[in-house]
Amino acid sequence: MNLKLGHALGATHLTFHSGTRKHQGDGKRVKEFLKEIVAEKEQKEYNPRLAPEVAGKLRSFAGFRQIVEVAHECGTLFCWDFSHDFARGGDVTTEAGILKRLELIDDGIDLRGDRLPVHLSGIVGGRRGEVSHTFLDEGSGVPWRLFLTVLREQGWLGRMQIICESKGKDKSGIEARVKDVLKIKKFIETGESVKEFTPRKSRLNAYWK
Numbered sequence: 001m002n003l004k005l006g007h008a009l010g011a012t013h014l015t016f017h018s019g020t021r022k023h024q025g026d027g028k029r030v031k032e033f034l035k036e037i038v039a040e041k042e043q044k045e046y047n048p049r050l051a052p053e054v055a056g057k058l059r060s061f062a063g064f065r066q067i068v069e070v071a072h073e074c075g076t077l078f079c080w081d082f083s084h085d086f087a088r089g090g091d092v093t094t095e096a097g098i099l100k101r102l103e104l105i106d107d108g109i110d111l112r113g114d115r116l117p118v119h120l121s122g123i124v125g126g127r128r129g130e131v132s133h134t135f136l137d138e139g140s141g142v143p144w145r146l147f148l149t150v151l152r153e154q155g156w157l158g159r160m161q162i163i164c165e166s167k168g169k170d171k172s173g174i175e176a177r178v179k180d181v182l183k184i185k186k187f188i189e190t191g192e193s194v195k196e197f198t199p200r201k202s203r204l205n206a207y208w209k
Contacts, residue, residue: 002014002016003037003040003041003044003046003048004044004046006046006047006048007046007047007048010047011047011048012047012048012049012114012115012161013048013049013050013051013077013079013114013117013161014048014049014050014051015051015052015053015079015117015119016050016051016052016053017052017053017055017060017061018030018033018052018053018055018060018061018062018067018070019060019061020059020060020061021058021059021060021061021062027061027062027066027069027070030052030061030062030070031070031073031074034050034052034070034074034076035074037050038050038074038075038076049076049077049114050074050076050077051071051076051077051078051079051117052067052070052071052076052078052079053067053078053079053081053084053119054067054078054079054080054081054084054085054090055081055084055088055129055130056081056083056084056087056088056123056129056130057088057128057129057130058088058128058129059128059129060129063085063088063090064080064085064090064101064104065104068104068105068108068109069108071108071109072108072109075110077109077111077114077116077117078109078116079116079117079118079119080101080105080116080117080118080119080160081118081119081165082118082119082120082142082144082147083119083120083121083122083123083130083133083142083144083165084119084123084129084130086123086125086140086142086143087123087124087125087129087130087131087140088125088129088130089129092143092147093143093146093197093199094146094197095146095149095150095195098146098147098150099150099154102150102154102156111159115158115159115160115161116159116160116161117160117161117163118160118161118162118163119163119165120136120142120144120147120162120163120164120165120184121133121134121135121136121142121164121165121166121167121180122134122135122136122137122138122139122140122142122166122180123139123140123142124139124140125139125140132169133165133166133167134166134167134168134169135166135167135168135173135176135177135179135180136166136180136183136184137183140200141198141199141200143197144184145187145192145194146194146195146196146197148184148187148188149192149193149194149195152188152191153193157188162184164177164180164181164184166180
């Protein structure tokens with residue numbers, strides 16, 4: 001149904017969470033499900049490509065490497081939610097860590113001329129991963145400036161579709177989200193460079209439960 005609707009709307013991809021780690025195990029069931037949906041999509045000639053998302057909660061399926069592996073085997077895209085990756089302890093707080101992830105994408109994902117969907121927002125993290133989304137410079141201190149610096153320097157900005165998912169506790173605040181979008185746009189256009197990340201340990205620990 002969602003593929004049919006996405007096709008009618010001209011969507012390029014369909015992002016979704018693959019479920020809980022408890023139900024998906026090592027990814028076998030996810031792969032089986034994706035292959036079935038890909039076959040149906042091709043049979044009905046729907047345009048949107050499937051893009052399972054990097055999950056933010058540790059109990060959810062799955063982390064960056066596992067999602068890339070699943071997408072590679074099934075011939076789909078994946079959605080790199082950078083803030084989820086950060087919240088679950090992914091290696092995204094150093095330039096070397098982000099570069100390694102870009103290499104994995106290059107080696108494992110056939111973009112076929114499409115752009116890779118990327119979600120970016122602030123996030124509140126804890127010992128179980130994501131607690132909630134927030135605005136870019138709030139919460140646990142997502143290293144979004146370092147991320148964008150690496151993407152720019154490596155020529156990846158044109159290969160990604162960056163979607164801002166910032167929001168407050170009331171799940172509204174469209175004006176605040178627009179401000180975050182403009183922050184991202186300004187950072188990219190001015191050529192500002194941030195090469196290091198300083199974690200907000202005290203703020204992160206404050207949200208651990």
